[in-house]
Amino acid sequence: MNVFVTGGAGYIGSVCVEELLNAGHAVTVFDNLTEGHRSAVDRRATFVHACLSDRAAIGDALKKSGAEAVIHFAANALVGESMTNPGKYFRNNVGSGLNLLDAAVECRVQKFVFSSTCATYGPPERVPMTEDLPQRPINPYGESKLMFEQVLKWYREIHKLEFVAFRYFNAAGASAQFGEHHRIETHLIPNVLKVALGQARQCEIFGTDYPTPDGTCIRDYIHIADLAQAHILALAPGRAGFFNLGNGEGYSVREVIRACEEVTGKKVPTVEQPRRPGDPPRLVAAAAKAFNELGWKPKFPKLHDIVGTAWGWHQKHPSGYAD
Numbered sequence: 088m089n090v091f092v093t094g095g096a097g098y099i100g101s102v103c104v105e106e107l108l109n110a111g112h113a114v115t116v117f118d119n120l121t122e123g124h125r126s127a128v129d130r131r132a133t134f135v136h137a138c139l140s141d142r143a144a145i146g147d148a149l150k151k152s153g154a155e156a157v158i159h160f161a162a163n164a165l166v167g168e169s170m171t172n173p174g175k176y177f178r179n180n181v182g183s184g185l186n187l188l189d190a191a192v193e194c195r196v197q198k199f200v201f202s203s204t205c206a207t208y209g210p211p212e213r214v215p216m217t218e219d220l221p222q223r224p225i226n227p228y229g230e231s232k233l234m235f236e237q238v239l240k241w242y243r244e245i246h247k248l249e250f251v252a253f254r255y256f257n258a259a260g261a262s263a264q265f266g267e268h269h270r271i272e273t274h275l276i277p278n279v280l281k282v283a284l285g286q287a288r289q290c291e292i293f294g295t296d297y298p299t300p301d302g303t304c305i306r307d308y309i310h311i312a313d314l315a316q317a318h319i320l321a322l323a324p325g326r327a328g329f330f331n332l333g334n335g336e337g338y339s340v341r342e343v344i345r346a347c348e349e350v351t352g353k354k355v356p357t358v359e360q361p362r363r364p365g366d367p368p369r370l371v372a373a374a375a376k377a378f379n380e381l382g383w384k385p386k387f388p389k390l391h392d393i394v395g396t397a398w399g400w401h402q403k404h405p406s407g408y409a410d
């Protein structure tokens with residue numbers, strides 16, 4: 088298929104583009120490079136440097152690409168930042184996303200695949216979390232993604248735009264070529280690996296008084312190559328709806344730090360800090376729906392393998408991408 092990928096220069100998008108190309112699809116990447124990196128775009132893809140706030144640029148690029156499917160990764164995705172700058176999240180994740188949706192309808196795109204998040208649920212009533220749990224986000228990031236999920240339902244109803252929305256749990260790991268480089272890094276695994284690389288003295292633990300066995304937050308870490316495979320499966324006709332993507336195993340912040348120490352063979356000093364606003368204590372996926380309806384099966388379910396691929400990439404790219 089001709090696939091139009093927004094945010095294809097970003098962390099998850101770059102690996103998805105690589106896997107789409109490996110699977111024989113033709114890919115156009117549309118990215119404004121505020122979060123992404125030009126050198127994270129697979130050389131086999133066509134690259135368009137433009138912004139989703141520019142409705143005309145989206146229309147032009149979509150038409151030129153002959154897109155049959157759109158995969159929409161481009162977004163701001165930091166829980167902490169969204170608690171201090173909510174406007175950025177609603178403007179970019181909802182407002183600019185609408186430009187893309189309208190252009191997709193106009194260009195008669197057959198399938199729209201959206202990067203949603205487990206942050207749409209807020210603190211869940213139970214774990215593992217199934218897709219039918221109530222969605223009550225506790226940060227503007229999760230709220231902005233939930234709003235876009237609602238918009239998608241109406242575009243399906245009114246414009247017959249078929250969509251798949253994936254609620255990612257915590258994306259982690261790397262491919263041989265592409266990995267995680269945020270200009271300001273706030274994510275746990277890359278921050279711990281920075282200490283292992285000698286680029287930081289210690290790792291902060293945000294909150295040690297959560298109602299979890301060791302007092303730190305629990306998350307379900309999922310390899311980005313496995314996320315990418317789910318997007319490829321979603322392109323098949325008839326596949327539609329909301330799907331959780333996670334491994335169904337939760338690891339606390341302390342457990343992740345220990346896994347990083349084991350993988351790297353380095354001691355990671357830590358410092359305990361107060362809770363980070365907006366963090367739910369425990370998020371763990373039930374992903375049976377994706378297994379059963381999409382035939383999805385993660386290849387890297389083990390935390391040590393996930394961290395191992397991230398460590399391999401960070402060792403090869405200690406300063407991340409050049410741009």
Ligand code: UFG
Nearest residue numbers: 164166204206256257273274275278291292293304340363
């Ligand atoms: N954490 C630390 N120290 C750090 C970084 C993070 O203790 O240096 C803690 C956080 O407070 C949190 C956990 O580690 O409890 C995971 O934090 P991340 O920042 O790695 O990931 P989040 O769970 O906050 O958010 C990520 C993505 C979101 C996505 C979400 C789904 O940034 O886009 O996963 O859970 F929605």
